Amino acid sequence: VPEHLAPHPDLAGYVLGVLEPEEAEAFEAHLSGCPDCRREVAELAPLPAALREAAPPAAVPPDLEARTFARIEREARSSRRGARLRWAGLAAAAVIVLALVGFGVARLASNGGPAGERIVLAAADGGQAEAVVHVTAPGAVGRVIELRLRDLPQAPKGYHYELWFVGPGDAPGRPDRMSAGTFHPDPGGGGTARLLVAAPPPRFPGLDVTLEPTDGNPRREGPVVLRSAP
Amino acid sequence: VESAADEAELLAQVAEGDHGPPLVALYRHYHGSLYALGLRLLGDRGLAEELVQETFVRLWRTADRFDPARGSVRSYVFTMARRIAIDLWRRPSSRPFEAPVDAEAVGGAGIDEMLSGLVVREALDSLSPAHREVLELSYDQDLRQADIAARLGLPLGTVKTRSYYALRALRLALEERGWRA
Numbered sequence: 122v123p124e125h126l127a128p129h130p131d132l133a134g135y136v137l138g139v140l141e142p143e144e145a146e147a148f149e150a151h152l153s154g155c156p157d158c159r160r161e162v163a164e165l166a167p168l169p170a171a172l173r174e175a176a177p178p179a180a181v182p183p184d185l186e187a188r189t190f191a192r193i194e195r196e197a198r199s200s201r202r203g204a205r206l207r208w209a210g211l212a213a214a215a216v217i218v219l220a221l222v223g224f225g226v227a228r229l230a231s232n233g234g235p236a237g238e239r240i241v242l243a244a245a246d247g248g249q250a251e252a253v254v255h256v257t258a259p260g261a262v263g264r265v266i267e268l269r270l271r272d273l274p275q276a277p278k279g280y281h282y283e284l285w286f287v288g289p290g291d292a293p294g295r296p297d298r299m300s301a302g303t304f305h306p307d308p309g310g311g312g313t314a315r316l317l318v319a320a321p322p323p324r325f326p327g328l329d330v331t332l333e334p335t336d337g338n339p340r341r342e343g344p345v346v347l348r349s350a351p
Numbered sequence: 352v353e354s355a356a357d358e359a360e361l362l363a364q365v366a367e368g369d370h371g372p373p374l375v376a377l378y379r380h381y382h383g384s385l386y387a388l389g390l391r392l393l394g395d396r397g398l399a400e401e402l403v404q405e406t407f408v409r410l411w412r413t414a415d416r417f418d419p420a421r422g423s424v425r426s427y428v429f430t431m432a433r434r435i436a437i438d439l440w441r442r443p444s445s446r447p448f449e450a451p452v453d454a455e456a457v458g459g460a461g462i463d464e465m466l467s468g469l470v471v472r473e474a475l476d477s478l479s480p481a482h483r484e485v486l487e488l489s490y491d492q493d494l495r496q497a498d499i500a501a502r503l504g505l506p507l508g509t510v511k512t513r514s515y516y517a518l519r520a521l522r523l524a525l526e527e528r529g530w531r532a
Binding site for chain 1: 370374375378379382383384386387390391396400403404407408411412464465467468469471472475476486489490494495496497499508511512514515517518519521522525530532
């Protein structure tokens with residue numbers, strides 16, 4: 122049973138050390154018989170030391186709040202603008218992707234559907250050499266070319282073979298063609314290669330293989346070795 | 352005065368895009384301590400102001416990264432402020448003439464004591480003026496309770512009661528700020 126319901130009037134003064142000496146003595150006498158007061162004194166006793174270490178009041182410039190929030194408002198406005206631009210960019214990218222997908226689907230249809238198109242290239246000199254080209258359009262990236270060779274002689278030293286998509290107006294000195302990549306047959310004249318090309322087949326309906334000097338010049342210089350049927 | 356949970360709630364509102372009243376409430380809670388920290392660490396009013404501004408800009412920007420399970424808003428704010436103070440201190444233009452008053456403290460040693468002193472200041476500032484006044488008179492000057500009563504023009508009994516409730520309020524305000532004896 123607590124000895125007193127209200128806090129003891131001298132408890133705070135005792136903790137803070139502001140009692141007259143005789144008041145302090147009397148309170149200590151009370152304390153020895155009052156567990157409630159002892160508990161409270163124990164709880165509050167660290168506070169005077171904390172008060173002594175209190176930092177002095179800081180005189181924050183009164184307009185700092187307004188300046189800080191003006192800056193936040195400025196940055197919020199410019200990041201909203203940034204976000205709008207980002208969204209606009211994403212929307213534009215989405216339109217491009219959709220257009221490319223549409224384009225890919227259209228080309229795929231013209232290539233004979235998902236199975237792709239199979240084109241046979243025969244030797245230009247009437248010989249046995251042959252290449253079978255399988256063109257698929259797996260998406261917007263371009264055409265995937267599966268090349269299978271038969272009886273193609275080894276290229277002479279310093280030469281390589283090159284596969285081309287050929288446009289209708291292609292003529293010596295007035296090229297209308299796009300490289301699909303370079304290759305060598307295996308020692309038996311066969312071999313397979315997988316090439317990736319950006320050429321849309323309707324724009325370049327023909328295909329041929331030329332023998333090119335390995336000289337770093339990307340232009341077509343060599344003779345046609347294999348060609349698709351007109 | 353907000354409890355730690357209230358502060359987390361305020362910061363959650365900031366994270367949802369409200370940089371009005373919730374952020375203002377947090378600003379008013381911490382600006383004094385941050386400014387004092389800046390003065391103490393950087394020794395310059397302009398840099399102290401910059402510390403306050405930068406801390407709140409970053410608090411606003413990173414509000415969505417605050418995870419109440421990992422700590423209090425207070426520790427989030429002061430961790431950020433310490434990092435910003437170090438950045439400000441390293442900025443060559445911060446030290447045109449001489450080393451700051453407290454180069455050591457920026458690195459860490461002694462900063463905990465300083466933060467603790469700032470917490471006590473915040474807790475005191477959060478008390479009612481009547482409570483703050485009676486406590487300040489008790490520890491600032493070598494006064495007896497009768498002197499305090501005379502100074503404030505109050506009956507002695509009132510000063511005794513008021514001192515008690517002021518201590519309880521201070522204890523609570525300190526606990527809300529994560530202070531430990």
